Amino acid sequence: MKKFKNPLFQEGVHIYLEEGQGFMVYFFYLVILALLQFLALVLPVGDPQFWLGPAYLFKFSSVAALLLMVYFGLRLANQEFVPWRFQPLKHWFREEKVHVSKMVLGQILLLCLHVLIFILLSLPLLGWAGAVARAPVSSIMSTLLLLFFYSMTYGIWGLVALALWENKVDSRRIFIRWLYVCLVLLSGLLYLPLNPVAFLLHHLGGLELGAPLDLWEWRLKAPVAHFLFHFCLLASSFLLYWWALKRLKESYS
């Protein structure tokens, strides 16, 4: 069997997994999620609706996992952890003569690996929360799929930031945080179905998404509008990322 060879992917696997530099990120993610679940079970003790606590455990855990996964995914893609350990893009273009498509593939695969590890780590916690809340297995599985989709959709923007402002670390950091706040947290204020948290809650049966979107002559149902927006977001981030890398390559050559 031909071994998969991608220098950027291999570099990421070496740093994050073989050296164990990514373990701290995964540990943070897991501990925060576990702590939130614990608090969700303990804090409403004094509430008259305490007996309904388990009902919300899965929804609460899923939303927490989504927010954490997107946040850490963006930061990992943006190489915010141990940035000095990574070769600059200049190196890959000039010395290694790596093609843009190979770079794109390598970095997206690395992001994909991170997201999969996050999902694997949260699988027991979400599975137990689903069992306590009596959520059907289909709901748990579809939630995991949604988590993967959102983490990838938003995570690629971390790669975009890296390609656009590789040497401006602060600009990158500000950009991804601004992006996170605007798209993941505040987008619901503009139109609720755009927000991933709102859609996840709607999917789990706790929130009405509201009226359909009237766009010129088209009337889009709220879930359609949600996925259309996210596919546009994914496609635009991918194209922008490709374009930024191409521009970078041209400037180095």
Next chain:
Amino acid sequence: MSSRVSRAAHTFSFLCSLFLLLSVTLVGAEVGLDVELGFHGVFELGQPFPLSVILTNSGRPVEGIVEVEVWKGGPSRGVAPYPFIYREKVFLAAQSRKRILLTVDPDSMARPLTVSFSSLGVKASREIDLRGHFSTSPLILLLTGNSGFLSIPLVSDSPLPVISLSLDELPSDARAYQGIWAVLFYEQSLRDLSRSQRVALERWLLSGGKILILGGLHYALYQEPSIRAFLPVRVLGLKKFSTLPSLERYYGRKDSSLRDFLVQESRLVEGRVLIEEEGAPILVEMGRGMGKIFYLSLDVGRPPLSRWDGLSLIFSDLLGSPPERRVGLWTSWDDTVFSRLLMDSAFFSARTPLLPFVLCLLLYLGGLIFLVRFWEQKKFSRPTLVVSFLAFVFLISIGGYLYFNRVVPIPDGVLVTSTILEGHPDGTAEVQSNVGLFSTRRRDYKLQMVRGWTDLEMVPPRSAKTDGASLVIQDAVNSTVLRFALREWEYRLFRVRSVRPFPFRIEVERRKERLSIRLTNLSLKDLTGCWLVISGEGFYLGDISIGTTLVREIAISPEGLGVDDPGEKKGLREIPFKDRGRELLFHYSIFPQDQALGSWSEKAGFFIGWVQGDSRRVWIDDGRVVSHHYTLFRATIPLEEEEEL
């Protein structure tokens, strides 16, 4: 030759039979649908009314489902509108006609009532606009076998709808009578009254209905055993009177010309005579549960009485004011009460499995730390550790899921019914069952209710979770089945009302400084944990078994009431019960601590006791649903004014 002819004849007859058979099976069923609404198209607004669905099949036999969809809820009820579907399974023979009788109770007149019949390949439906059919006042039903026109003169500001019905049109469901003011019988034979019609009529009477039996010249009709059950007198024949001064004293006018007429001669059996003439009862009143039966021995359909001015006054007096609408027994039954009940382990044992959850979390984190240590120490090969990690994650996920889903004993649902029987001196009791069904799973439920209920109401939820969810109601052999779906951690609250016999006698006697109260349990159930509450103070009575009498003496002194053992005396709010469920229901639903006691706060004295082993009135036949049934009997103690302490 002859054999050839006979063979041809046989073949021909075989083909003919085959063709006929095929034509019968190939012709599909054609079902026509007709609907008769209310009483000749009229019903009282806001009250249940009868509905007849007439199905005509002009094709092959067909089996299908008749559904009547009405809309309940809406802003006036404080709950989002939801469809309420009455369902009935029917079989229609070939070329047949069938009448389905239902009692429907829509809350909204703005939305049409939809009647549909559906079967495999056969569909028929009809929408009926209810707006042109309702009356704002209750109806008066007149049943007469007399072919002549009987006019009922009434003194009223607005014309009251008097509907003349034939006996077979009389509903056989007590609920259909709720929009009825009174039922009048005039020279009507009740020989053809069906058992179900009789039961419905009696139930309606018990719950406050009014029947007027008007005398007629055909007195033999009043001697039939079927009508005798409703008559307070025994009709003997006819008697001629030249004048009726006792009647004219009440209803006559100065220029009255009531002379020489025939009156039914009768003998009192039950009830009391209101007007009599020369020892013959003219007007008799008889109580039946909360209802009343009046018997007027005069023939109001024939001259001279039919032209008499005083007749309208008699009818006005007998009919009285429109029947009071039952508001239901006073209890608190809402989200707050139900939440409080479910918070208690007496009702719902599945609490948040906090300890196992935390232990699982620690086990998981510990396992991961262990694997990371192995990874860093390079004790095992990387692929081995990756496979171990994957196996650990999947195993702990599946194991934990199975543990929390199966091992932790969480039932599919929890059903709580709190039934309150409010006793009346006539031996009947108003029954209100407060029902709450909570589901931990997304599934369909089949709630069954004993037939004979008069009112079913969904309690408005605090959240609008019930939007779009429908309730389907279907009559079974001995019960009414209510079908609905619940999502996980969702619940529905209902109130079901009815009237049932529950004889319990309370006699009070004041002897100088002591009050003697004599309680006799004539019902078929034991009463346990009984208390007497007088002027806000509770006195423990213990149990009162079937057929036993308990006499209690309470000392009255200027310092207040007293019993021999001061430990037996408690404030209403402090009354304890051995059963945790009873205590919670008593203090939070039946007599809530944080609210006024409604009309019960005005009552100087009342009796309460738990009904032991009461037959269930609302239930679910499903082992995965945990049920809790409680029944409390309460009755007012008839204290005289000077005894109200």
